Amino acid sequence: MKTWVFSTESDGAAAPSALEALSKAREFGGELGAILVGAGSDTALAQLGAHGAATVLHGPQTASSAVIAAGIAQAVAAEQPDLLIFGMGTLDRDVAGRLSARLGKPVLANAVDITVGDGTLRVANEILGGSTLVVTESAGGSPAIVITRPKVFAAEPADGGAPAVTALEAPDVGHADALEVLSQHAETSEGPDLEAAAIVVSGGRGMGDADRFAVLNELAGLLGGAVGATRAVVDAGWVPYSLQVGQTGKTVKPDLYIACGISGAMQHLVGMKDSTTIVAINKDSEAPIFGISDLGIIGDVHTVVPALVEALKNRG
Amino acid sequence: MKIVVCVKQIPDPASPYKLDPESYFVIRPNDQVLDDTDRYGVEVALQLADEIGEAASVTLLSMSPGGSQQGIRQALAMGADGAILVEDETLRGADALTTSQVLAAAATRAGADLVITGTESTDGYTGVVPQQVAELMGVPALTFARKVEHVDGKIRIERQTQAGYDVVEGALPAILSVTSGVVEPRYPTFKGIMQAKSKPVETLTAADLGVTPEVRQKIVSVEAVPGREAGDIVEDDGEGYLRIIEKLEEVKVV
DSSP: OEEEEEEEEETTEEOHHHHHHHHHHGGGOSEEEEEEESOOOHHHHHHHHHTTOSEEEEEOTTOOHHHHHHHHHHHHHHHOOSEEEEOSSHHHHHHHHHHHHHHTOOEEEEEEEEEEETTEEEEEEEEGGGTEEEEEEEOSOSSEEEEEOTTSSOOOOOSOOOOEEEEOOOOOOGGGGOEEEEEEEEOOOSSSOTTTOSEEEEEOGGGOSHHHHTHHHHHHHHHTOEEEEOHHHHHTTSSOGGGBBSTTSBOOOOSEEEEESOOOOHHHHTTTTTOSEEEEEESOTTOGGGGGOSEEEESOHHHHHHHHHHHHHHHO | OEEEEEOOEEOOTTSOOOBOTTTOOBOOOSSOEEOTTHHHHHHHHHHHHHHHOTTOEEEEEEESOOTTOHHHHHHHHHTOSEEEEEOOGGGTTOOHHHHHHHHHHHHHHTTOSEEEEOSSOTTTOOOOHHHHHHHHHTOOEEEEEEEEEEETTEEEEEEEOSSEEEEEEEESSEEEEEOTTSSOOOOOOHHHHHHHTTSOEEEEOTGGGTOOOOOOEEEEEEEEOOOOOOOEEEEOOSOHHHHHHHHHHHTTOO
16 A cells, blocks of 8 residues: 655645645555645655655645646656545645546545555545535545545654655646746734634624624634634625635634524535534524534624623623 | 636535435436536626627536526526537436546537636535646646636636635636636526527537546445534523623633
8 A cells, every 4th residue: 555645835834634644544554655845844844754754755836736747647657656645725626636637537525534445445525514424435446536624634743754855757748837826925814823723703694794794803802712704705805715614715623613694504514513612693593503503592693792792801 | 719618507505415325326306506606607707708809709518417407598698608518328427537528528629718617516516627627628727716817818817725815827728717706796687588598508428529438436335424413592682692601611711
């Protein structure tokens, strides 16, 4: 068994999704490696090594997904890995999709579990908002390409040392590479990191507008939590996309999730349903969010949330 | 410029879809609807075509059991010129890669300069079809676009990233995948709905496109997950916030 895990690099660190996948892949035994696209900092390489990668194929941040996929395809032909694991990031999905088409192998997406036994690879994924578990068997031959959901495996370092690094080839792919990144922009928010926060206060369309959404910043501040939002809210431009919780956004598993004016579309639920405690406030008693809430208040967010904020302030 | 927009007909999300107990394929009713997330791609295409003028056309491309074609007519009613429907019994249960092979072959056959897609479908959400189509067509992929411009014959986008966004520019022919929120999709007018009834829908099979579906993955089990149970759901009597404070105390947040 030979498994490779794909990682991007951000602020000199390997992707959390890659460290999670490496930790899981140690169970499979055999050889474990990583593909790192980024600056290739010592910290990122050490993290990948510590989590079990004996080898790292390193490609530059500037390469397009077409060139990266072509480079990986060359390495796959030479080294013949059995399994390639990607995360849900935008570059992960771009490279996994292109590689799938180039190799003629399927992508088993949205994995919440991977099992290997009797030479068969099986992937479990959840559909219908997590109410149904589907197990799919790879029948396309090696390598299998799997995209995993964030935080389904725990990242636990082993005693791995520094990995052996080789350069990822950058083949000429012609017109497929005819694009250019003109500029890069960070959209940051104050307070704790949404994905790591122990408390998340999230708002949906029911918050009304951007001005009225702002009360959630105050609530999150009082609780020491991070602010999240639904797709409808980021699409409306009330807050940056980086605060989106859900299928296309971030996946969070805080100790406490407070959903304000969120009806609970499946798209959103898959990103937060594994929170330890869920509190929801919504005026519609039929809102699906109540089906997974430990405490649900059927009421107007515009009265309940300000009252909660005042009460917390008075406690000091 | 020939713009091809990939659109999917899906079971109405208002009532959750079901899987066939034997094949595990999604049961597709006769009346499928347009996947809501595809309306954004159609709108982007129509706006680009308006800007370019008479030299531009917008063709829809869909792979699905046609049924009543309700979903395709919804997109035609927004203003697209015509549609290509790939309908074939052998494509039932096709995986994302087979779907991409069909879409890439049909888009190439149609002479597409720009292929527009959503980011992922609402029913299947594999989320890799745009990239697979790009690779199969040998063209650049401008993915996860939240803003689209046509600049000097190229397409420039704001690409959503984990940290924020990148401004990326690509040469045609190209694939463009858009997020919802890129534009506000128009509602069909009465005139548009009437015109959609007579717009051309060309029907093709997998064989017409030279695609032979392969089975590369197989569902081996489907089971219900023991769901999380709802706790106390109470009507706000003016003191609902106190119930929340109690819960915060219980979980030791305050």
